[in-house]
Amino acid sequence: MKIAIVNGPNLNLIGTREPSIYGNQSFNEYLEQLSNDSKAEIIFFQSNIEGEIIDYLQKTSVDGFIINAGGYSHTSVAIRDCIASIIPPVVEVHISNISARESFRHESLLTPVCSGCIFGFGLESYRLAINFFENKNIN
Numbered sequence: 001m002k003i004a005i006v007n008g009p010n011l012n013l014i015g016t017r018e019p020s021i022y023g024n025q026s027f028n029e030y031l032e033q034l035s036n037d038s039k040a041e042i043i044f045f046q047s048n049i050e051g052e053i054i055d056y057l058q059k060t061s062v063d064g065f066i067i068n069a070g071g072y073s074h075t076s077v078a079i080r081d082c083i084a085s086i087i088p089p090v091v092e093v094h095i096s097n098i099s100a101r102e103s104f105r106h107e108s109l110l111t112p113v114c115s116g117c118i119f120g121f122g123l124e125s126y127r128l129a130i131n132f133f134e135n136k137n138i139n
Contacts, residue, residue, distance in 0.1 A: 001041065023123060037127070040133065064088050067079075115132070
């Protein structure tokens with residue numbers, strides 16, 4: 001099984017950006033742990049550019065995507081349309097509890113076209129999404 005993690009804008013700053021919300025561990029450090037612990041092959045892509053995220057989702061052959069589109073979750077009809085158009089299932093993740101943050105973060109345009117949404121468990125939100133795919137494959 002091959003799963004792609006796709007991170008959007010500013011998520012390249014995990015580990016230094018607002019540590020009280022996003023923690024102190026870099027995503028690359030976490031990704032190494034996640035890859036070692038997973039039965040699936042994990043590939044990773046990050047971009048601050050909406051079109052690059054869309055191109056990646058359209059052109060990458062995987063069994064599933066895990067997307068943390070960052071701020072684009074709340075604004076991008078284009079990423080939403082892309083997710084609705086591709087065949088592999090997509091799980092949306094957020095590191096923070098978006099429902100406990102600013103009101104503009106309470107609604108994601110992506111959630112209705114994703115298989116599920118996991119948020120509020122820190123970086124472990126990604127592991128929970130991987131577990132979904134691994135368990136789905138077993139059933």
